[in-house]
Amino acid sequence: MELETQLLPESRAESFVRTCRTVVGDDLRSVTYFTHDRCEQIYLRNDLEADADLTGFVEHETDGFQARTAYRGSELGDYRYTVRAFDHGYLTRVTADDKGVFVTTDGLTLRRSEELASALGELLRE
Template structure:
C-alpha cells in the first residue's frame, strides 16, 4: 500500500525489501511500516483492517513520525553512552521499542533515515530479529 514516487526518494525494490523484512520477522502482528527522513515520510505498509482510507492512515502515522523524529536529535547522546572497551558501558544503541496498551512501536534509525514498525501485542524477542534485518537494509540500501 504505497504511493509511488516516494517522497523520501527511496526506490520500489528497497521499499519491498523493508516491508518483506518486517513481515517475515513480525508476521500477522505487523500493523504498519513507515520509512522516514528528517522532513518526509512514506507509508510502506498498513494492515488492511486498520484504516478505511489511505489518507486516514497517513494522518495518524504522520503524528507518530513527528514524535519519533526526536531520535535523530538523540543520536549524539546515544553515542556518548556507548564507550568501547568500557565494561560499565551499556553498548551501542540498536533500536527503540515503545510499549502501549494495545501494541508496540519499534524505531530503527540509520544515519539520516529511519523505519517505524507498529505491531499488535506480541513476543518482544521478535523485535530484535526485525530490527537486525532493517538495520542491515539501512546500512546497505542497494543490497
C-alpha cells in the same frame, strides 16, 4: 513534516515490508519510512484505517536521529533501537544516518523485537 508517496523506490519499499512480514508475520500492522522532513507509509494492514496522525508520530520518532549521539559513551553501549508499548500494540523504531523506519505490530516479544531491529538496521545501511 511532509507525508509523501514514493519516497522510496518500490523495490526498496517491498524489501522493508517483506523483511517485516518475515520477522513479525501476521502481527504486522504498518511500516513507515522517514527522513528528517519527509515520511511515507509503505505498508498498512488491510483491516486497519488509514487515519492515523502519521506526521505526528514521525515528528516524535525523528528523535532517534539524536539518540545515537545522545547516548554515545554510555555504560550501556551504543544505542540500537527503540520499542514503545501501547494499549493495542507496539512500535519499533530504527534509524541510521539520516533515515529511519518504524514498524507497528499487534504483539512483540523481546527476541522478535531484536530480530526486527537488526534486520531493519541492515536494510537502512544498504
